[in-house]
Amino acid sequence: MKNSLFRKDIVTVESLTTEDVELIFEKTREMERLVKEKGGDDRLKGKIMAALFYEPSTRTFSSFIAAMQKLGGGIIPLNGMKNTSVEKGESFKHTIQVFSRYADCLVVRHPEPGMPAMAAGYVDMPVINAGDGINEHPTQALFDTYTIHKHFAGLDNLKVALVGDLKNGRTVHSLSQVLAKMGKNLFFHFVSPAVLKMPEEIKKIIKSSGTNFSETDNLSSVISESDVIYMTRVQKERFTDITEYERLKSFYMLEKKMLNNAKKRVIIMHPLPIAAGEISNDLDTDLRSVYLKEQLSNGLYLRMALLDLILRR
Ligand code: NCD
Numbered sequence: 001m002k003n004s005l006f007r008k009d010i011v012t013v014e015s016l017t018t019e020d021v022e023l024i025f026e027k028t029r030e031m032e033r034l035v036k037e038k039g040g041d042d043r044l045k046g047k048i049m050a051a052l053f054y055e056p057s058t059r060t061f062s063s064f065i066a067a068m069q070k071l072g073g074g075i076i077p078l079n080g081m082k083n084t085s086v087e088k089g090e091s092f093k094h095t096i097q098v099f100s101r102y103a104d105c106l107v108v109r110h111p112e113p114g115m116p117a118m119a120a121g122y123v124d125m126p127v128i129n130a131g132d133g134i135n136e137h138p139t140q141a142l143f144d145t146y147t148i149h150k151h152f153a154g155l156d157n158l159k160v161a162l163v164g165d166l167k168n169g170r171t172v173h174s175l176s177q178v179l180a181k182m183g184k185n186l187f188f189h190f191v192s193p194a195v196l197k198m199p200e201e202i203k204k205i206i207k208s209s210g211t212n213f214s215e216t217d218n219l220s221s222v223i224s225e226s227d228v229i230y231m232t233r234v235q236k237e238r239f240t241d242i243t244e245y246e247r248l249k250s251f252y253m254l255e256k257k258m259l260n261n262a263k264k265r266v267i268i269m270h271p272l273p274i275a276a277g278e279i280s281n282d283l284d285t286d287l288r289s290v291y292l293k294e295q296l297s298n299g300l301y302l303r304m305a306l307l308d309l310i311l312r313r
């Protein structure tokens with residue numbers, strides 16, 4: 001397969017074609033085999049990835065670092081821009097230009113929507129969006145889709161419940177678009193409190209791709225017919241009124257006993273972190289839960305795949 005992603009930015013899911021996503025999935029399977037058989041290799045020796053995280057991160061940051069190192073590459077790991085010249089007032093543009101002189105690709109997380117895309121405009125090397133405010137989280141969406149695809153051996157005819165803060169959650173903004181792009185006859189249940197509904201722009205994109213959805217605030221009503229239950233955290237950092245956050249943070253709490261009528265093959269997903277008990281501990285070790293297992297490993301394999309594709313012809 002021709003590598004259509006060589007030197008490409010990964011800043012929005014909209015820019016990825018179905019062929020691009022298939023290529024990424026094929027490479028992800030190769031990376032899974034590589035890690036399981038040999039741990040990794042040296043194919044990115046001599047290449048450097050700068051991870052510039054202007055917002056907190058555990059998994060996204062660490063798995064990008066691990067992915068680069070498993071392929072023999074080097075890293076400039078900045079988890080938070082504290083102690084850099086950003087504290088002295090250096091502009092975003094200059095910061096990006098500086099790291100482009102040391103690295104071969106940039107992975108950028110930022111609280112403001114659009115900043116990774118902005119960075120991509122400043123430099124002539126690939127930029128990966130690792131989450132930009134409430135906007136998008138393309139790499140999370142790709143490995144979440146990969147996880148679902150792998151479990152069901154495809155994406156067609158699935159019913160996917162996206163639950164929680166659909167207004168501010170960037171993971172569900174990207175995931176709904178990738179799933180709608182890749183799956184035939186897929187159906188979404190958008191489950192949220194009335195004030196945290198999926199944004200109109202995203203619903204428009206989903207509709208125009210021919211995918212249907214329903215909206216409700218009632219999680220119990222969709223459990224029995226869902227193949228995937230994707231829980232999310234209420235995004236505290238996006239609230240100006242903290243009492244409003246406190247009111248909403250535990251709106252949904254998924255417990256084992258709620259799954260009595262669930263489908264046999266259902267999977268429970270969450271991008272993590274679980275912050276306010278939106279999934280109860282009794283599901284952590286449940287065989288239907290993938291959030292502390294496959295979902296994490298697949299994130300590593302898929303990020304290895306992306307780095308390999310954008311850095312090597
Ligand atoms: C998510 C994020 O940062 O958007 N976390 C992650 O990358 N796995 C989800 C979240 O913080 O709620």
